[in-house]
Amino acid sequence: MEKAANKNHTPFYSLRYERKFIFQHISLEDLINTVIFTNSFFFKEIYTKRTVNNIYFDDNNYSFYKKNVNGDGIREKYRIRWYNDQFSKIKNPTIEIKKKFGEVGDKFSHKLNNFETNIEFMNRDQVHSLFIKTLKETNHNQLINNFHILHPSLYNSYERKYFLSACEKFRITLDFNMNFFDPNSYSIRKTENLNKDIILELKYDNEHDTESRILTQQIGTRLSKNSKYVRGINTLKFLIS
Secondary structure (H helix, E strand, O other): OOOOOOOOOOOOOOEEEEEEEOOOOOHHHHHHHHHHHHOOOOOEEEEEEEEEEEEEEEEOOOHHHHHHHOOEEEEEEEEEEEEEEOOOOOOEEEEEEEEOOOOEEEEEEEEEOOOEEEEOOOHHHHHHHHHHHHHHHOOOOOHHHHHOOOOOEEEEEEEEEEEEEEEEEEEEEEEEEEEEOOOOOOOOOOOOOOOOOEEEEEEHHHHHHHHHHHHHEEEEOOOOOOOOOHHHHHHHHHHHH
């Protein structure tokens, strides 16, 4: 569902935290049993495991990437997300614009209903043109203008599991089996077996920040500055160089 927006399609943001923790040298099952299910907030698994697919967008200067690396307090991230075990088959994706304001942020979502395609034999420019054409059919002028100056800069996919605390104030996702693809040749540049880390994301509304400190202590590993987008761009640089 698309978040609330005004008549000019300017999104309203309700700020929340997304705390990230990286786990290495531990199996998914052990992490769930020793961290997720043993803290005092009584998490339970919700939904079924899904494969998350993303197309990230940036300008020709990779400004979003550079702002993230530099730690700029105010920054944005543009991506298109869908859920499918086969990356190239896109069905009913969602455009997401993530905004960061210091330690808090939120995202604006716009669902592209009834959209379905296979990008297996498309290059970066063809994918870009396809989404611009689709946006024009929605008359969403702000998104059209924004995406005109951007281009697909990274493809990635990973598996995700979802958990919710008994008080329903805190959500945890676990991301694993991460892969990155070059937008021009993702079938060749797949970074299989290069990322064995498990990323735990703790998500909660701004008002629960004080209480969250108890939970972060029980998670038992250091808070990490982790961006899948930055990690993916750095990985592709390594592969291509």
